[in-house]
Amino acid sequence: MYGNAYIDPNDKAAMMLAGEDPQKLAEFEARIARGEKIEPKDWMPKEYRKQLIRMIEQHGHSEIIGALPEGTWITRAPGFKRKLALMAKVQDEVGHAQLLYSAAETLGKSREAMINDLITGKSKYSNVFNYPAYTWADACIIAWLIDAGAIINQVANAKGSYGPYCRALDRICTEESFHLKYGHDNVVTLATGTPKQRELVQAALTRWWPPIMHFFGPSDKISNHTEILMKWKVKMATNDDMRQQFLNMYVPKIWDLGLTLPDPNLKKNEEGKWEYTEPDWEEFKRVINGGGPCNAERLAVRRNAEERGRWVREALNTADSKYMVPLA
């Protein structure tokens, strides 16, 4: 599960390459153009390292925080089989965070530093997880459609240029395919069930549609900055392209179930492009900056977990431990 990383569009493209060795930069770009991967100890531009750390770290945080709204429903999942499946899914999400943190670590930021930046609110995570899962149906919609969005993003990023991130994403995408099928199965069960079940799933879908439309982020500004990140294969597709891909794959599946979406303007035009009401980006900004219904709770829960587990971690530590940046 994942939210699109937020890349600051105000960074000036000219600043990006300031002070870089032109010959090394040319070799680096040629390697990427040949389709070769960059590995941790390779020379890389400062901006490449910075943007990748930010992106992979946010992706890791999203996995950890994303486990919270779904984890809520483990104790109340309807039936033993659903409970087992949801526990497995939530464990996978936390496992994905471990893989992603490891990939970010190879770029030189320690896991402690990443956790500190998360719990102080300095680092962001996917905005969708600042909304609560009111009912079991919300958890089902998350598992199906948020994971579907995540897969579109992750499949694109798995073709990026940084070796450790690509390897982590390959492993993650394999596991996500179970999440997607599991989520779809849950939604289909509700949508083809009793009137009460249909009502539950329709209400959850209506609630989650605005955050889902926010999921891929605002339209990218076409800037030199974005162009360079795309040339370096840090960013693999524009936010709008990913949103179109998502709508194209999932709106028909939603309509197939006789469910409705709360956007009267949603339709596919003659050119095959999806038209929709522009999402409320002011709301998106308000929530990402701390104003959502669950921001405070998410971080308080995370801090609580770190604090209450601290004595265990300390008790297990040994005097001769020594940190070294992981190899790959």
Place this chain on the structure above:
Amino acid sequence: MIKSLDPRVNRAAIEEENSIEPLKDLDQWETYEVFHQKRRGDQHMHVGIVHAPNAEMALIFGKEQFGRRGLSVNIWVVKTRDVFTTDYEDSDIFETVPEKQYREAGGYKVMDKINKFKKGL
């Protein structure tokens, strides 16, 4: 206290302003490189890392992280700092003469010689 829709959060009785001391270095321990064997007879392959306080815990975390779908029959772990590596910057050490037929089976064509020899008999 945080008032949540999540009963687990309410039970944990979490203060709203629960700022904590930042994590110190090595709070998350050091890292171990993990290798797993998919089936008996296969070679062990590097699959990633885990953070762990000792080798026993690294094996437990390694199994949980990389073997939870039953895709492994055996796991090795080794401290990252105990692994010696070559440098990508020195990749030229792997460069060699372009013509290496002499160390390939296909570099040896004996049938031509045998046939020629037989004709001459």
